[in-house]
Amino acid sequence: MITFEEALKISQDQAVVFGVETISFEEAAGRVLAININSDMDMPPFDKSAMDGYACRRQDLALNLEVIEVIRAGIPPLKSIIPGTCAQIMTGAIIPEGADTVIKVEECEIIGVGADRQGAIRFTGEKTAPNICYRGEDIKTGDLVLEAGVLLDTRHIPVLATVGKVFIDVFKFPSVGVLSTGTELVEPGETPGPSQIRNTNAYQMIAQLAKTGIDCDYYGIATDDEDITRNMISESLKNNDILILSGGISMGEFDFVPAVLQSLGINVAFKQVAVQPGKPTLFGTGNGKFVFGLPGNPVSSYFILELLVKPFIYKCMNHDWTPPVLRLRAARQMTRKKSDRLSWMPVRIDREGLVHEVEYHGSAHIFSLSTADGIVPVPIGKTIIEEGEFVDVRPI
Ligand code: AMP
Ligand code: MG
Numbered sequence: 001m002i003t004f005e006e007a008l009k010i011s012q013d014q015a016v017v018f019g020v021e022t023i024s025f026e027e028a029a030g031r032v033l034a035i036n037i038n039s040d041m042d043m044p045p046f047d048k049s050a051m052d053g054y055a056c057r058r059q060d061l062a063l064n065l066e067v068i069e070v071i072r073a074g075i076p077p078l079k080s081i082i083p084g085t086c087a088q089i090m091t092g093a094i095i096p097e098g099a100d101t102v103i104k105v106e107e108c109e110i111i112g113v114g115a116d117r118q119g120a121i122r123f124t125g126e127k128t129a130p131n132i133c134y135r136g137e138d139i140k141t142g143d144l145v146l147e148a149g150v151l152l153d154t155r156h157i158p159v160l161a162t163v164g165k166v167f168i169d170v171f172k173f174p175s176v177g178v179l180s181t182g183t184e185l186v187e188p189g190e191t192p193g194p195s196q197i198r199n200t201n202a203y204q205m206i207a208q209l210a211k212t213g214i215d216c217d218y219y220g221i222a223t224d225d226e227d228i229t230r231n232m233i234s235e236s237l238k239n240n241d242i243l244i245l246s247g248g249i250s251m252g253e254f255d256f257v258p259a260v261l262q263s264l265g266i267n268v269a270f271k272q273v274a275v276q277p278g279k280p281t282l283f284g285t286g287n288g289k290f291v292f293g294l295p296g297n298p299v300s301s302y303f304i305l306e307l308l309v310k311p312f313i314y315k316c317m318n319h320d321w322t323p324p325v326l327r328l329r330a331a332r333q334m335t336r337k338k339s340d341r342l343s344w345m346p347v348r349i350d351r352e353g354l355v356h357e358v359e360y361h362g363s364a365h366i367f368s369l370s371t372a373d374g375i376v377p378v379p380i381g382k383t384i385i386e387e388g389e390f391v392d393v394r395p396i
Pocket of ligand 1: 180181182184185197198199200201202246247248249250252280295296297298
């Protein structure tokens with residue numbers, strides 16, 4: 001049996017890129033950028049006030065200052081600041097010639113001249129920062145702001161907006177088909193008869209991929225009949241680049257999937273991986289198509305989609321996906337009996353940042369997933385994680 005790392009490498013090495021398309025920057029979250037983006041302007045584009053207050057000369061802070069102008073955001077100043085003067089200024093407005101400091105309105109007293117005491121101010125604070133955002137201090141014209149290959153998300157939308165990049169080239173999403181196998185399955189809206197259960201895998205897979213931005217085609221449930229399974233798989237292979245199916249690949253007499261795939265020209269690269277949960281995991285390719293056969297048990301298929309399928313899909317978008325991990329301490333000792341496979345344990349993180357095992361009866365126990373914050377790998381050969389030991393929690 002191959003290791004999980006080998007399975008990951010074998011599948012990743014087969015990934016192909018499905019081309020580039022142009023989209024609106026508003027739809028960028030979840031896409032992988034195919035071009036470098038450079039700034040078309042300095043940011044800020046001018047020396048800009050960071051405060052509502054008065055723009056003046058630092059050396060005049062001790063003086064009473066005559067207010068010579070009101071400068072609004074969006075309207076350029078008309079006058080220069082000369083000794084003994086200042087300009088009332090709004091946040092985001094251009095700093096006038098001659099000024100090097102903005103004093104906050106909260107630290108000014110209107111002392112004024114004349115009956116209405118308007119027209120002059122005095123600084124009442126002890127010291128002040130310049131309160132100026134200087135031209136080009138964030139980014140200069142021509143600077144690289146986003147590099148090809150980056151996985152875009154909501155944080156990148158304002159960057160694209162500020163440099164005026166309203167259309168961008170991104171790598172295409174592969175088209176993905178989803179199929180469940182098993183005569184025992186009924187759809188979630190139905191009431192299972194004796195010996196039946198509801199189909200969970202298709203919906204969790206569709207939801208997991210929807211989170212990446214991919215809208216799957218769902219083909220339904222293939223009962224454990226060789227011809228039906230062949231027809232449904234072949235339908236998806238016609239329409240999609242990648243087929244993800246669940247169940248039907250273990251050792252049971254009615255586990256037709258590997259044979260059916262082979263008969264459809266898909267070469268099965270592996271159908272067992274030394275990972276727990278997730279041993280019956282299949283990957284095959286042929287005719288420019290890719291097939292992942294995930295285990296029937298829902299926790300296994302959930303994990304394997306995260307661990308094997310998502311990295312493959314990102315690779316098909318020219319992106320090496322390395323989800324962040326949280327290195328945190330185990331709250332208590334965790335043990336397992338066998339250590340012949342890499343194992344992934346569902347865990348919860350408490351408010352102190354300590355890691356707890358969640359109640360987990362095995363790979364059919366979907367309820368344990370709903371209380372987990374992440375999964376922790378336990379390598380081959382390791383049976384004990386000590387209390388206080390650091391573990392790498394991968395959020396799921
Ligand atoms: P299989 O890999 O087809 O032998 O299935 C292994 C276990 O997972 C069996 O108990 C199946 O009933 C269950 N199972 C298979 N497919 C699904 C599914 N789509 N939703 C929920 N459970 C499933
Ligand atoms: Mg089955």
